Amino acid sequence: MAARPTSKTSESSDKVSVICRALRRAIIEQALEPGAKLPEDSLGERFGVSRTIARHALGQLAAEGLVELRRNRIAVVATPSWQEARDAFDIRIQLEGLVVRQLAGKLTKAQIAELNAHVDAEDGARGGTDAVSIRLATEFHILLAQMTNSPILVRYVSEVAYRCCLTLSLYSRPHSTECAINEHRAIISTLAKGDETKVMELMHHHLDSVANRALVAPTPQRGRDLLDILAPYADEVTGDRVVKLPKVARRG
Amino acid sequence: MAARPTSKTSESSDKVSVICRALRRAIIEQALEPGAKLPEDSLGERFGVSRTIARHALGQLAAEGLVELRRNRIAVVATPSWQEARDAFDIRIQLEGLVVRQLAGKLTKAQIAELNAHVDAEDGARGGTDAVSIRLATEFHILLAQMTNSPILVRYVSEVAYRCCLTLSLYSRPHSTECAINEHRAIISTLAKGDETKVMELMHHHLDSVANRALVAPTPQRGRDLLDILAPYADEVTGDRVVKLPKVARRG
DNA sequence: AGGCATCAAACTGCATGCAATTGGAGCGCT
DNA sequence: AGCGCTCCAATTGCATGCAGTTTGATGCCT
Numbered sequence: 001m002a003a004r005p006t007s008k009t010s011e012s013s014d015k016v017s018v019i020c021r022a023l024r025r026a027i028i029e030q031a032l033e034p035g036a037k038l039p040e041d042s043l044g045e046r047f048g049v050s051r052t053i054a055r056h057a058l059g060q061l062a063a064e065g066l067v068e069l070r071r072n073r074i075a076v077v078a079t080p081s082w083q084e085a086r087d088a089f090d091i092r093i094q095l096e097g098l099v100v101r102q103l104a105g106k107l108t109k110a111q112i113a114e115l116n117a118h119v120d121a122e123d124g125a126r127g128g129t130d131a132v133s134i135r136l137a138t139e140f141h142i143l144l145a146q147m148t149n150s151p152i153l154v155r156y157v158s159e160v161a162y163r164c165c166l167t168l169s170l171y172s173r174p175h176s177t178e179c180a181i182n183e184h185r186a187i188i189s190t191l192a193k194g195d196e197t198k199v200m201e202l203m204h205h206h207l208d209s210v211a212n213r214a215l216v217a218p219t220p221q222r223g224r225d226l227l228d229i230l231a232p233y234a235d236e237v238t239g240d241r242v243v244k245l246p247k248v249a250r251r252g
Numbered sequence: 253m254a255a256r257p258t259s260k261t262s263e264s265s266d267k268v269s270v271i272c273r274a275l276r277r278a279i280i281e282q283a284l285e286p287g288a289k290l291p292e293d294s295l296g297e298r299f300g301v302s303r304t305i306a307r308h309a310l311g312q313l314a315a316e317g318l319v320e321l322r323r324n325r326i327a328v329v330a331t332p333s334w335q336e337a338r339d340a341f342d343i344r345i346q347l348e349g350l351v352v353r354q355l356a357g358k359l360t361k362a363q364i365a366e367l368n369a370h371v372d373a374e375d376g377a378r379g380g381t382d383a384v385s386i387r388l389a390t391e392f393h394i395l396l397a398q399m400t401n402s403p404i405l406v407r408y409v410s411e412v413a414y415r416c417c418l419t420l421s422l423y424s425r426p427h428s429t430e431c432a433i434n435e436h437r438a439i440i441s442t443l444a445k446g447d448e449t450k451v452m453e454l455m456h457h458h459l460d461s462v463a464n465r466a467l468v469a470p471t472p473q474r475g476r477d478l479l480d481i482l483a484p485y486a487d488e489v490t491g492d493r494v495v496k497l498p499k500v501a502r503r504g
Numbered sequence: 505a506g507g508c509a510t511c512a513a514a515c516t517g518c519a520t521g522c523a524a525t526t527g528g529a530g531c532g533c534t
Numbered sequence: 535a536g537c538g539c540t541c542c543a544a545t546t547g548c549a550t551g552c553a554g555t556t557t558g559a560t561g562c563c564t
Contacts, residue, residue, distance in 0.1 A: 014323065014547080015547085015548080016311075016547095039514085039515065039516090040515075040516070041514085041515070041516095044549095049548080049549085050548060050549045050550070051515095051516090051549085051550090052304065052547095052548065052549065052550090053547090053548070053549090055308075055516085055517090056307075056308060056311055059268075059308055059311060059312060060311060060312075060315055063312055063315035063316070064315065065404065065407070071266065071516085071517085071555090072515080072516055072517080072554085072555050072556060073515085073516080073555095073556075073557095074514095074515070074516085074556095074557095075516095083402075084402070084403065084404055087402040087404050087405055088404055090350060091347065091350065091404060091405065091408060094346040094347065094349070094350055095343065095346065097346070098342060098343065098346055150335075150336070150339040151336065151339075152317065152336055152339050152340055152343060152412075152415070153339055153343065155317070156343060156408065156412075160404075160408075163404070266517080267517085267518080268517095291544085291545065291546090292545075292546070293544085293545070293546095296519095301518080301519085302518060302519045302520070303519085303520090303545095303546090304517095304518065304519065304520090305517090305518070305519090307546085307547090323525095323546085323547085324524085324525050324526060324545080324546055324547080325525095325526075325527095325545090325546080326526095326544095326545070326546085
């Protein structure tokens with residue numbers, strides 16, 4: 001009865017897809033921090049597959065923006081700049097606005113129940129780690145997107161939501177998830193009432209405040225961002241490579 | 253001076269990327285129609301690389317939604333359903349609204365000149381084939397996106413625009429590009445004037461009318477769509493595979 | 505001590521080879 | 535003829551192997 005994801009975002013059940021899912025999850029749960037190295041060998045060994053497969057998986061994740069791939073270099077978990085993060089949230093707002101617009105007043109009772117159950121789960125996880133809370137919150141949005149039955153929308157919302165997770169782990173302070181949960185509930189009930197413009201407004205505000213809670217300030221420079229800031233300058237010199245710095249500690 | 257794509261959409265200049273670009277172009281110029289088969293061997297042979305590379309490239313294009321990959325089956329150029337096409341256009345409208353909103357009143361003279369030059373090129377290509385016109389029109393939108401200097405926005409706009417190209421070749425009639433060109437000019441000048449709301453309105457209207465010109469009707473069934481229509485039913489039976497049909501001619 | 509050249513280990517880029525699956529031609533049965 | 539079965543060529547899924555590049559550690563020179 002419920003719309004089943006008949007077409008999973010271009011991935012079946014290859015070994016590649018399995019690895020992608022595993023890594024994706026590890027990344028959004030911050031088991032793998034931004035900047036973490038992902039050597040093909042190690043991945044292959046860890047997942048019991050050849051380097052070929054690990055490599056392919058990294059390619060897919062790079063296409064999603066979760067991983068950065070540079071020629072002849074070890075792949076790393078993506079480290080979006082502050083500006084990119086802000087852009088991602090802007091896109092996300094538009095996309096999810098589309099989602100709730102399509103969904104307003106069109107949800108079945110079962111779907112509403114499913115959404116409420118999910119938020120209950122979010123609620124129940126409040127005692128746990130931030131990582132889990134963030135994952136659940138993100139999955140709420142993806143669940144919503146899936147209910148539109150639009151594979152494309154699902155894909156883009158998922159991708160951009162994952163990217164936002166990355167961001168959260170980079171720039172966010174310990175942060176509070178309570179209000180987010182309440183906002184989720186409000187969205188569900190307004191969706192059920194079918195008030196299209198109101199729910200769009202709610203979603204917009206919700207995401208905007210999540211973004212603002214996370215991206216507190218232009219973060220002059222924090223941690224490894226320094227390297228990112230220098231990259232464009234180096235671009236003019238070598239085209240790709242950061243000029244050798246005196247001795248900035250590269251963690252990892 | 254102009255903002256250069258310092259970060260290409262996750263692809264450097266590997267052989268993989270070269271093949272991706274080539275195929276992408278072939279697809280949007282309709283040299284490869286939706287449904288066309290893309291065997292790894294042939295691609296590898298044609299581009300002078302091994303199957304490994306061809307395969308990897310197909311994976312990337314599948315992630316972009318231009319190619320459909322099904323386990324143990326030959327990859328084919330994607331055949332979006334009518335509904336998917338409509339969804340793609342909806343997303344595109346939102347995304348490009350974001351683009352012009354960011355750009356309004358912020359373009360340099362050089363950039364405006366670049367845009368005008370591009371539209372001149374579109375104009376000059378009116379005598380040529382539809383495929384070239386479509387490609388140029390698409391590239392106009394991508395050019396616009398690039399000027400935002402937001403890699404993420406560039407990526408999504410590009411992807412969704414390419415998908416829309418696919419759609420055009422599936423559902424569109426011979427069609428007229430003239431008005432589109434005029435609309436492009438109007439967008440540029442309004443962008444230059446800095447009228448944010450007006451340009452968003454223009455872009456919205458422009459894309460909407462392109463979509464409507466293309467997606468004339470819900471197209472009950474046309475050509476190979478019949479197979480697509482049956483797919484979900486087959487899903488319940490075999491999980492993936494379309495039940496054997498009597499004898500519908502599969503072109504290709 | 506501090507900086508620079510040198511070199512080996514680590515890692516990526518890619519091709520090739522082998523097993524497993526698919527699709528379709530050919531053949532026999534009804 | 536129409537339908538199903540068998541078998542083979544075509545094709546994918548994956549691992550392995552080799553060559554080229556990067557990393558960073560060691561040792562030499564100032």
